[in-house]
Structure formats: structure tokens, C-alpha cells
Amino acid sequence: MTVSRKNIARTNSIGYITCAWAANFTPLRLTKGERCTALLMCGNLKVMAARLDTVCRYICEKSGWTVTNLQLQKLLYLSQMIYIGRSGGNRLADADFEAWDYGPVEPKIYKKVRMFGKDRIKDVFPEARNFADGDPRSLLIDELCQDLLRRRAGELVELTHWDGGAWAKNYVPGARGVKIPDADILREYRDRIACGNLRDNRSNSSA
Known part of the structure; x- marks a missing residue:
């Protein structure tokens, strides 16, 4: 599945994104930041708490x-x-x-x-x-x-x-x-x- 940046922006707002959907992202079409955000929304990205x-x-x-x-x-x-x-x-x-x-x-x-x-x-x-x-x-x-x-x-x-x-x-x-x-x-x-x-x-x- 190809996911547009418009869809990423939509999921960013609250995080209604499923892990299954995130797994189908086309990596080359997203920036590193967008991929990190998508994974965060479904709990698959463990980011250390900031200072x-x-x-x-x-x-x-x-x-x-x-x-x-x-x-x-x-x-x-x-x-x-x-x-x-x-x-x-x-x-x-x-x-x-x-x-x-x-x-x-x-x-x-x-x-x-x-x-x-x-x-x-x-x-x-x-x-x-x-x-x-x-x-x-x-x-x-x-x-x-x-x-x-x-x-x-x-x-x-x-x-x-x-x-x-x-x-x-x-x-x-x-x-x-x-x-x-x-x-x-x-x-x-x-x-x-x-x-x-x-x-x-x-x-x-x-x-």
C-alpha cells in the first residue's frame, strides 16, 4: 500500500492508525520522520523520553x-x-x-x-x-x-x-x-x- 503524506498528516492528528496499516507503508515514499511518526502512532516505536x-x-x-x-x-x-x-x-x-x-x-x-x-x-x-x-x-x-x-x-x-x-x-x-x-x-x-x-x-x- 502506498500511503501519501496527506494521510500521514491525517493520522498525526490523533493517531487512528492500525499496526497492520503501518506495516504496509511503502518506506521509500516516506521520510524518516514520517515513518517514525507512523510507527509511534501504533506503539511500534520506542522512543526514549526527552530531557x-x-x-x-x-x-x-x-x-x-x-x-x-x-x-x-x-x-x-x-x-x-x-x-x-x-x-x-x-x-x-x-x-x-x-x-x-x-x-x-x-x-x-x-x-x-x-x-x-x-x-x-x-x-x-x-x-x-x-x-x-x-x-x-x-x-x-x-x-x-x-x-x-x-x-x-x-x-x-x-x-x-x-x-x-x-x-x-x-x-x-x-x-x-x-x-x-x-x-x-x-x-x-x-x-x-x-x-x-x-x-x-x-x-x-x-x-
Whole structure:
């Protein structure tokens, strides 16, 4: 079967792609990045989680360095949730989220950027590395940022406070240090798909 780049773009939006279909790709007609993305969507590609600094700096760069601590936390979580869901459990970033009052928070990043308060974050990610061209991790971030960077911070908080989501299942009012298991994040992705909260549309692929 010959699969066009148009079809690859369509499957990228949510990942409705079967392993059998992926196995029939014509390799010479796809770039390395496109083949990696296709395999990722059916869980056949095991990609190591990126450094946390790498993902955070990439998100900040996509925004033109306009995001705040709060916005970065929500963009990081939503990116992680989508990636875990599409890959069947693999992490986008080496991140461990906790259920805080304003939604999922990665405490290591919170401590690193809290000095900026409500102001825009500056580059405090010395351990960041560059993604290779066609890396499925950066492609996913590109896709989500296209929509989510237009959202206000309050909208991003609302997205991560979804009643059926991993944060809601683990949140204890006023508590800190309550970890959100990856299994709950994966379940959130699947539940959002099942109820139509996550749309199969590239330009609206956010939660």
C-alpha cells in the first residue's frame, strides 16, 4: 500500500492508525520522520523520553518566549498526555506530574521557573538539547502549540481540570506531593477519545 503524506498528516492528528496499516507503508515514499511518526502512532516505536529541559525550552521557543510558569505547566502536561496516549504509554518528557490546586504540575520545572512569577519565562534550561529533524516528539509539540498557544492561561487550566482526567482522580485539596501516575494519564487520553473530548482534527487536536 502506498500511503501519501496527506494521510500521514491525517493520522498525526490523533493517531487512528492500525499496526497492520503501518506495516504496509511503502518506506521509500516516506521520510524518516514520517515513518517514525507512523510507527509511534501504533506503539511500534520506542522512543526514549526527552530531557525535561529540552521539551520546556522547545515549548518556550515555539511561543517566542512569551509563556509564563502556569502556561508552561499546562502545555507540558497536555503534550505529555497526548504523547503517552498515542504511543501507548511512552513518555514525551522525563516528567513526574503532581496534582496541585491549579492542575497538573511538574515540581522540578516549577522550582526552576517560579522566580519569574507571572512574567514571561527566560531561558533557564541549560541541559536542553535540540530535537533532530522529523523527531516525532517535536512534531507533536508543534501540532499542539499551533492551537494551544492561542489559549489564555485560564483556558489551559480548565482543560487540565477535566472531570474525567488524571488530575481530578488524584487531586486532594491543599495537598502537595500527590503524584499523577502515567497509567492515569494514559486512561485520560483514552477516555477523552471515547467521549469525543479529543477530536480527530489536526488543527483542533488539543483536549
